[in-house]
Amino acid sequence: MAEYPQDVVQRFHGTPDQVDAGLVGEPPRTWESVVIEDTAQEDAYLPALERLGYRLVLREPWWHGHRMLLSPAEDVNLHVWPQGAPEPIRHRLFRDWLRAHPHDRERYAATKRRLARDNAHRPRDYSLAKNDVIDEIYARIFAA
Template identity: 35%
Template sequence: MAVEAGANILKAPMPTTVIVVEYDPSWPALFRFFYERLARTLGSMAVTIEHVGSTAVPHLAAKPIIDIDVLLADEADLPAAINRLANIGYGYQGDLGIPGREAFLAPAQDTPHHLYVCPPQSREFQRHLAFRDYLRAHPEEAKKYGDLKRALALEFKDNRSAYIDGKSEFVARMTDRAMAAKARV
């Protein structure tokens, strides 16, 4: 996404300790809190605001961090979205090497969460939804994923990169299945 020159990009260190916990039934309500604030802030710029990632899948073990994707109505709205989000404490981080989604650092006083703003037609947005929906529809695969994450968190407790690398093949395989199933519909 093109961003006007001078956009303030914040670089924050990634936490190194990996903690995976059992599903918390309060996660949907926490997402709803963020949803309402983001909807008020972004207004008609946001086509949809989605709870994605493991905390969006009932009964799935996860890092206790809510993942949120916002789909913009128009790519040209990104600079205004950056400004509006900055006004409520979010720090713009750029795409962090993943085209099709722009990352934001959550306000320091908030419960930890990841916020991504995506342009219309974002492949990453579609992949996030497909992965979430596939795991919701296939609890046996969600269980395998939870088991894998628990094992990786124990093995790589202090190595976030190794934890992410360890689950990447599973995530890619499930996302590919989900996207293929979605294409058949």
């Protein structure tokens, strides 16, 4: 295997202040969350998303008012929760943990690949079957 200089091998991590200082101009609007008071008031946000081609595919009021829309190319799942819901925070914690913990990231990815193969025609079963590995990872997140 080739040897590389230390400045190639060592990955640089900027501080939050450095990342903020690197922004040129104003942040794009797409970097912000859209604040929705009540996801049940679909007429306040669905028409604009539908004009962009998004299609409502899930309505789960029991899960903090969650809605999920699918992009026209079916390559983006857009999740919508009301302001103050805990799930967006949990999702960001999960994302950040997976970015920083390769073992859990690979375990989660392998689980998803296996479940997608085994449950390709049963999305509900695929979604529910991920719960065990997700709960194990959340236990490590909250214990850290």
